[in-house]
Amino acid sequence: MIITKAGTGACPACGAETVSIHEALPWCTRCEWNLDGYDRARQAPEFGWAWVDRRTHRLAARLTRQQFAALRDRPLEPPGLGPAAVLTAVASLLLTVGVLALAVVGGWLLFAYPFPNFAVVFGLAFIGLAVALRPRFGRVDPDLEVLSREQAPELHALVEEVATAIGAPVPHVIGVDDTLNAYATSVGLRRRRVLALGLPLWGALGGQERVALLGHELGHFVNGDVRRSLVTQPALTMLGNAADLFRSAPGTRGGGLLEMVGEALGRMLSWVLSRLLFAGHLLLVVTALRDSQRAEYLADEMSARVAGTAGASRALDVLLSQDSVTLVVRQGARGGHGPATWRAGVARSLDAAAERLPLVRQLSIREETSLFSSHPPTGLRHRMLSGRPWQEPRVVLTESRAERIDAELARHYKRVSRTISWSA
Template identity: 65%
Template sequence: MITTTDTAACPTCGAATVTVFDAPPWCAACEWNLDTFDRQRRAPEFGWVWVDRWTHRVAYRLTRGQFTGLVGRALGSDRWSGAAVAVAVASVVLTAGVLAMAATGVWLTVAFGFPSLAAVPGVALIGLAVALRPRFGRIDPDLEVLTRDRAPELFGLVDEVAAAVGTPAPDVIGVDADLNAYAGAVGVRRRRVLCLGLPWWGSLDAQERVALLGHELGHFGNGDPRRMLLTQPAFTTLGSAADLVRPVDTVRGGGLLEMAGSALAKVFQWTLSRLLFGVHLVLLAVAQRDAQRAEYRADEMSARAAGTDAATRLLDIALRAESVALAVRREARAGHGPQRWRAAVAEAHDAAADDLPLLRQLSVRDDTSLFASHPPAGLRHRMLVEGPRHDPAVVLTEERSARIDAEMAREYERVRRDLSWSD
C-alpha cells in the first residue's frame, strides 16, 4: 500500500517522499506538502473547488495552530476560550430574539381585540418563534436502553470509569447496531445518555473498551459546547431559519403580475436564506474550534482511565474504521459473535502496523475541515504520545469483559443478524 516516490526528494529536508493510496506525495520526516488540498480524496464542502481549497488551507492552519498551542500542557476545561464565549453570547442573543418574536406575536394577537388585522402577523410571528425554538434533543428511538438489573457488570464498569475520570455517570445507557459510540445530553434537564454501538464495542479488547468509555464519559466534563444547554441554540437556530425562508415553488400558472411577484419574492428569500446560512456556517466554524479542544480533552481522560497505550490503540483502530466494518460484517455473516469480531479486528490491525505512521499523517490532510467536530486522528494520537504518560486507572480483565458480553447476548445476536443482511 505504501510507496516511495522515485522522481523527487523533499525540497525542504532532502528525504524521500512517500504516498499512501495514490495520494499526493509528502515528506514523512518534515511533513512537507502534507497541507496540500487533495480534491480526489475529499467530499466537496461548498461545491466550488477554489473555495474548498481556500477553506482547507485556512482549516489546516487553524488545526495545526491549535495542536501546537495545546500539545504538552494540561487540557483542563475550566477556562473559557474566546470561541466558547462567542458561541455562548450568540446563543443568548438568538434565544432572546426568538423570545422577543414570540412576545411580539402574542401582543399583536391580543392587544387589538378580535378580530383584527394585527392578529395575522401576530400569529405568523408566534408560528415562526415555535419553528425556531431551541431544540435540546431527545433519546434516539433506535437506542435499546439497558437497565442496571439487566446489565450489572456493564453498569459497574461505567461507574468505575466515571469515577476514574471525575465525571458524572450517565443517566441512560443503551446499545444500537452502529459502528460507533457516543455520549450526549438530551432535553432541557440535560439527561446524560451513553450509547455503545455493539459492532464497535464488540470489536474492541478489554482495555480498549475502558479507553472508549473514558473518552465518551469525558464528554460529560470536558466543556464540550455541543453538549451544553447554554450553547445549543448557536448550533441550530440560524440553520433552521435559513431552511424556513428558503424559496420554494408555490405559484403555478397565473398572470404576468403573479409571476413577477413570485420571482421577486424568490430573489429576496434566496438572498436572506443564504445570508442566514452563511452566518450559521461562520458560527459553526467558530464553535468547532472549541469542540475539537474538547475532543483532545476527552482523549486525555481516555488515557487516564485505560492507560496511554490502550487510548492510542483505540485511535489507531478508529483510523481504520472501514477495515473494522468489513471484518465485523464478514464474521457476522459467517455466524460468529463478538469473540471472533475482536480476533478479526486484531489480526487486521497487526497486519497494518507498518502502515499506521503514514496513515496517521495522511489523516491530518484528509480530515482537516473548518466544520469538523473532531481533530484529525493523527494529531489526536500525537497529542497523547507527546503528553504525560498515563498508567491505567481501571483494568478490565478478559473474564469480566466476557461477562459483560454475556449480559448482552440477546442484543449481540440481533445485531449479528442485522449485519448479516446489510450491504
C-alpha cells in the same frame, strides 16, 4: 488494502523521498511537506467551489496545526469560560430573546385590535415563526436500546468505575445501537446524560480499548465542550433551522406576469435571507468547533488516564481503520460468529498493518482536517498522546469480565449481527 508508493519524487523542502498511499497526493514523511494540501480527488467538497474549498482547507489546516502546537507542551485541562464559549453563550441569549420577542409581539397582535383585522394574520405568523425557531435541546434517540442496571449490571458497573477514575458523573442513560460509533451527549432542559455504544465497535475492541472508549466518551461530561452546554445549544441550532425555514421552494408553473414577478421577488428575498442566516450559523459553528476540538484532546487525555496510553492509542488506531473493522465485523457476523471473533480479527488486522499505520495516521492529518469537524485529525490525536508522559491504566478490563459483559448483551449482538449480515 493499503498500497504504498515510494519514489514519487523528492521533497522540495528537505530532499527526502515522498510517499503516497490510497492514490493520495504525495507528501514527505520527514517534514510533512504537502500534508496540508487540498486533495480534491479524495476530499469531499464542503462549499462546492474548488477554489473556496482549497482555501478553507488551508485555513483549517493552519488553525488545526496552531492549536496542536499550543496544546502539545501544556497541561490539558478544561478551558473554563473561554472566548468561544462566551461568544456562543451570548449569541444563544440574543437568539432566545429574539424568539421570545416574536412570540410576545405575535400574541399582542392577536388581541390588540378588534377582530377581524389583518393584525391577526401577522400575529399568527409571528407565533408560528417563534414555534418553528424555538431552541431544541435534543432527546434520547428512539433507535437507542436503553439498558437498565438489571439488564446489564456488569456494563453499568464498568461505566461507573471508569467515571469515578476520571472524575466524571455517571450517565443517566446507557444504551446500544447498531453503528460503528459511540457518543456521549446531554439532552433535554434537564441535560440528562446519555452514553451510546455502537455494538459493532464495542464488540470489536479489546479490553483496554473498551476502557479507553468509555474514558473518552465520559470525559465529554467534564471537558468543557461547548456543544454539550445548555446555554450554547440555541446558537448551534437556531440559525441553521431558520436558514432551512427561509430556503425558497421550487417555483410554480403558469400564472400571469404579475404573479411571476411577485414569485421571483419572493424567491430572491428568501434566498438572500436564507444565505445570511446560514452564514451566521456557519460562523457560530466554526467558532464553537475550534473549542470542541480542544475538548477532544482533553477527552483523549482522560482516556489515557483510565485505560493507559497503550490502550488509548490502540483505540484511536481502531477508529482510524474503520473500513477494515467494518469488513472484519461483517464477515464474522455473516459466518455466525460473535464479538470474540470480531476482536480477534481486528487485532490481527491491526497487527498486519503495523508498519503502514504511521502513514495512515499522517494522511489523516490532511483528510480529516476541516473547518466543520468537531474532532482534530486522528493522526494528531495519536501524536498528542504519544508525546505526553506515559500513563499506566487505572482500570483494567480482564477477558473474563469482558465476556460477562458480552453475555449480558448477547440478545442485542444477535440482532445487530442480523442487521450487519444483510447490509451492503
